[in-house]
Amino acid sequence: MAVYTVVSDEMIDQILLQYDIGQRQALIGITQGVENTNYKLETTLGSFILTIYEKRVDPVDLPFFINLKTHLAQKDYPCPMPIAAKDGHVLGQIEGKFMAIVSFLNGTCTAAPDLEHCHTAGAILAKMHINSTDFTMPRVNALSQHTWQRLADKIKIDLADNKHFSQMSQIEHWLIQMKQDWPSGLPQGVIHGDLFPDNVLFKDTTITGVIDFYFACHDMLAYDLAIMINAWCFDHPEQFNLDKAKALIAGYTTHRMLQDDEIKALPILARGASMRFYLTRLYDLIHTPKDAQVKPHNPDDYWHRLKFFHRISSSQEIGIS
Secondary structure (H helix, E strand, C coil), X not given: CCCCCCCCHHHHHHHHCCCCCCCEEEEEEECCCCCCEEEEEEECCEEEXXXXXXXXXXXXXHHHHHHHHHHHHCCCCCCCCECCCXXXXXXXXXXXXXXXXXXXXXXXXXXXXXXXXHHHHHHHHHHHHHHCCCCXXXXXXXXXXXXXXXXXXXXXXXXXXXXXXXXXXXXXXXXHHHHHHCCCCCCEEEECCCCCHHHEEEECCEEEEECCCCCCEEEXXXXXXXXXXXXXXXXXXXXXXXXXHHHHHHHHHCCCCCCHHHHHHHHHHHHHHHHHHHHHHHHHHHHCCCCCCCCCCCCHHHHHHHHHHHHCCCHHHHCCC
């Protein structure tokens, strides 16, 4: 469940007085997601999403997220459009927390993407990279490669379970190797940073929405593609689907060709993406209270991906034709 802040009908009615989007008809809590509180808001003028930003989102970053979505939506990219209040401001407050209302996008995510889903998703990532080239607002990647050792050190201090503790010596070895091998000088821009299948809405195989931009930042564009290869191209944690990876990359390169140095770097970037999600999921597993509303993701899925990507030696093995 991901409704941390309860909003009454009376509260939303007061908020809607600040907007020109009609009167409340229904307010329905959305249980998917783990970072923020989300409601589907039905009014006399349409459907919207109310998002209340919880403690894991730094308020300093909110203008970046809001302005990026506005920038993309104005270019007809299929992401939610932030709705300004009558005073022109997008960000408001409720229960002492920041909130925003954005347009509602129809569609459903797929838990089992096929080749066509992968091709289309790769294309939509490339379109985001292209459409954001003139978005100049900065945001550093708070979970980039240089942060992973510190995160691993925090995990080791608090880790009590023997299975994951035994994995940390291998993690330490891989972190040293990644620091030595991590590429530099690759094309950079705005990345989504979290484009998993549950953040892409489909109607059949047509994408109707890209959501959850709360890890978006500036980083290597090919790293964003490596995150997607991790997230979309395993049929289960220990079975990599090469055909899905080929479809994903083919979709991406339909709109943005990869440079030779990006192609060469894909294996190490894929290892890095696995490491990032293994460490953050393990950290959440350790620090999420047992009675919390949200169940943390299983880090073991990314342990298997890490092992897979450390066995490969060429970009061809992960989908480059």
